[in-house]
Structures are given as C-alpha cells and as structure tokens.
Amino acid sequence: MAAPIETLPTPVAAGRPPRPPRARATDTDRRHRRGTARWFVLAAAVLVAVLMLVPFVIMVLNAFKAPADYSQNGPLSWPAEFYTEGLRSFWTRVNFPEKLVNSVWISGTVAVFGVTLSLLSAYALGVGRVKGRMWVVTLFLLANMLPQEVLVYPLFQMAQEVGLSNNQWSVIIIFTVIQAAFGTYLLSSVLGTFPRALLEAASLDGAGRWRTLWGVVFPVVRPTLSVLLIFFFIWTWNEFFIPLVMLTTNATQTIPVALASLQGDRMMDAPTTNAGALVSMVPAIIFFLIFQRTLTRGITAGAVK
C-alpha cells in the first residue's frame, strides 16, 4: 500500500488528472469518524500550551504579592492584595528607565548600522558579483557561528586600549559586525537574484552604482531590510555574554545583564524577583506583539535561504 506513495515525494501537480469527487466523500466520512479523536488531539495540544505558559502565569501572579503573602499562601494563590512594592523596589533598585534606554539605544543603533553594512556588502557580492564572493560569504557565515568566547578577551583588551572599556560603543561596534555577517549572507543571496533588467535600465538612465543602490535596489529590498532590522534589534536586545563582559558598571548595562546581576542579591525576595522578570520581559513581549507577522515571516525566510 505504501509503494505507490514512495514514488510521490516530488511535486506531480502538473500532470495529475482532476481530483475525483470521491475524495470529498472520504473527507467528510473521516470527519465524522474522527469527531471525538480530534478533541483529544486538541486537549493534548492545549495541555502542552499550558505547560509552556504556566511559568509566565505564576510569575505574573507572584509579581503582585507581598513577601509575607507569598510565604504564607504559596505560589499558586491569588494575591491577597494588589501589592506593587516589589515592582517599585525592583524599578528603583536597578534604575529600570536607565537600563531600558541603554537597551533601546544599543539595539537600535546596532540594527541600523548592521542593516546598512549588510546592504553595502551584499550589494557588492550579490549585484556586483565581486570575484571570490563565495569565499567571502562563507567566511561571514562561519564568523557568525564562532563562539563569542573566542573573540571576547582580545576585544576586551582592544576596547581598553582605545578607551572604549565600559562604553556602549564597544558593544555597538561588535554586534554591528556580528549581525552584519549574517545579514550579508542572507541579503547577498536575495540580491543575487535581483532583476537584471532594472539594473540595466538604471544604468541606461545614467545612474552610477551609488545612485542605483539607493534609487533602485534599496526600494525593492526594503521589506527584507525591515525584517533584518527587527531581527538585529531583538537579537542584540537578548544578547547576554558580550554585554556582561564589556559593560561593567550599572550605568551602562542592558536589561538582561542588570537583571542577572541582581540575582543572588539577598534583598531579592520571591515577589521582587518575579516583578523584575515581569518588567524585563514586557519590552520583548510588546515588540513581539507589534511585529509578530514580520517575525514569523523573517524566521521562515531565514530558514529557506
């Protein structure tokens, strides 16, 4: 029974005769027969979703609890009162607005610089077909896979030498290059298929390479660039290792580093920990909700390329 299917994996759509009406019938039959089974499947899928979401739910529940309430009634009770002291104490202790500004500033700058750098390099590799481009692209791709540990100590030293230690610019420069290595890889394959007719038309109109880039190529690939922009922003926002090493004082740290370095602080009772985690994830969640579509498109675009 499986034999005929084994030969099917390649799309055969073109040559297939029109589907016989019987298919519809079996489909409805099946739906009737599986009337209860599908509810079990739904229940299982929902159960997995609940397991995934439980940590978030108990975090929110406990972020608004007084420490005494927590130790008395446990993690699953409804807060006895709407307690915001934990939230407030986390907010002031880590100077959250400052960390938020740091994170936005670093991630935003990296995203813009990274996309610009990717576009320039990918223009040369994809449109310009620079010789040896395969090597360059492979090199960039491998660089993106390097563990950051292999770069961190020399970069740490270099930052100190040029006066950028504990300076956000060190982190910005490093991530601009790391993200652009991936961006170049992705964009150059997109630009490799850029319609030649458009380029030739531009050159007949007397546009040089610079004007062609900004007047013809840029507008066409703008959707891809905005996906990259969002990705670079989020990746940089979530980065932990290099910011941890490079940003040594409170005033320069990003949200994840500030949150992690508060850990082990004995003043952090359970509700404050939860308030901290809650406040720290809010920007990520908001960003996710705004850009959910772009994100899903981006993840999958990255996968197929």
Place this chain on the structure above:
Amino acid sequence: MTTVDRPRVRNRRSRDWLGYLPYLVPGLVAFTVVILIPFGMNIYYSLHKWKGGNAPLRWYGLGNYTDLLADEQFWTSFRNSVAMIVAMVLVPTVIGLLLATTLFDVLGKRFGPRVASVLRASYYLPQILPVAVAGVLWNWILNSQTGALNVLLREVGVTDPPNWLGSTSTALPTVMLVLIWIQIGYPVVIFMSALQRVDPELYEAAELDGAGWWHRFRAITIPQIKPETFVITLTCTVAALKVFGPIYVLTRGGPESSTLVPSYYSYLNFFDKSKVGYGAAIANVLTVLIIVVAVVIMVLQSRSARREEEGR
C-alpha cells in the same frame, strides 16, 4: 544616447565587479578588526601562559592544549555539550515536528487557523524572552527553599523535595528541561511554514491510495520538509555547543561542574581564574568543533539536495 552607451555596457560586463569593490570595503575592514584580528589574537594567547592585563606573557607552545587533555573538567564540559544537543536539538525537533504536524493537520483544519496560531504563539513565547530573563524566572521556580515548584510539592505532602539545580544528580536534567522549554517554539514555527509549502495534492493522492496518517507522514511530510530540518539541526546544534546564558544564570556550571559547558569553562578561566591562555585554548577547541560540525551538516545538506535533484 544608447549608441554611445552600448560599448560601455558591454565593457562593464567583464570587469564590472571591480567597481563594486568599494562597497565591500567597510564590511571587510569591520570584519577584520572585530573578528579576524581578535580571533588571531586568541590563537596567539592560547600559546602562552598569561594572567591577563599587564602581566607578562610567557610562551607555552601547545602546552595549554596538552593540559586540556588531562583536565577532567574539560572533558566533563564536552560531555555536557552532548546533553545540550539532546536538549536543544534532538528533543525540540522531534516534539516540534509532532506539534507542528498536529497543529497543521488536525487543529488548523478542524478548528480553524486561529486556534492553530494561538497555540503556535504560546509555544513560541519563551523564544522571544532574553535568555537571562527566562533563566531568572526558572531559577526562582526551581529554588529549593522559596521556589514555586518545591513550595507546591511541600503543600501536596512531599516532605523532602529535590534540590533541582543544587544537587549533582538532578542539576543537568533540570537544566535540560529548561532548555527544551526555551527551544520548542523555534522548530514548531519553522516546520509549520514548511508544511504550508508542501503541495496538498500529494496528501490527497496518498489518501486516495489508502495511506494512513503514519504512512503519509513518513512518505510525504518527512522528505518534503528536509531542507528545514537541516536548517534547524544546523542552527540549533551550533547554538547548543555555544550555550552560555542559561548556564550562567541557572547554575554557573555547578554543582561540582555537573552542568559545566565549554563556553562557561572558558569564561571561568578568562575572568575568574585569570588563566587567559588556558581559556583561549578552550574557546579555540570549541570553535574547531563547531566549524567541523557545521561543515559536516552543510555537506550532508547539499548532498541530500543534490540527490533529490538527480532523483527528479
């Protein structure tokens, strides 16, 4: 106009690329300064004994590397990398594939796309959190005294609940569970979009031939989504070998290096033990391993793609 332009256009064809070189310069310069030179320096450091900073560099040749061979912790860290691959590649990919096909085949079709996309979003949620935030959250949940899990266990009558992250026997499996929780959403999202790409006529034809769900899954789904499976395997394996954040936040490699991983071990040597050369050597070994694994996966991928094309 056009007659004047034509020879120039033709001439451009051959050595046209030279004119594009300036656009590659910023990228290459930045790449050299931030990646190539530091990488070279790291190799140089790994050949020395060095406490870092202004301390003198002492030539040690391959000594750091041979020391690694006799270092029990080093081997432990790489053994734990295997556990990380299980937790970040193997289990999430299998579960992710099951969830994605369930969402796509059953729930999306019988309960509507909205149900499927809400479920998908809840699987994906942990992926968008900064890993440090996820780590802090789990660190509290799993705390032996004040953590939600053990408080709950005590309430239901378990008198002596395990010290999840604090005992050598449970720490590694517990970290693995947290990593699975973080990772699952990624394959789900990618596999779901892969399934959308598959021609539904294939399934219909198979169904007409009387193939059951399992047959269709094996003979159509798995081969059709092979490209995405390779991408997931590649990116997640590299991520698993590099994993640092969750370990730093959850256990710092402990207790007694039961959750030590190479990247954390190298960090420890750099910034804690002041053994910069040794840390550099660990990072270099890790790099070689990652590149070998990545190249092997890429070769397998292109070979499988080629075979598919020839089969056609």
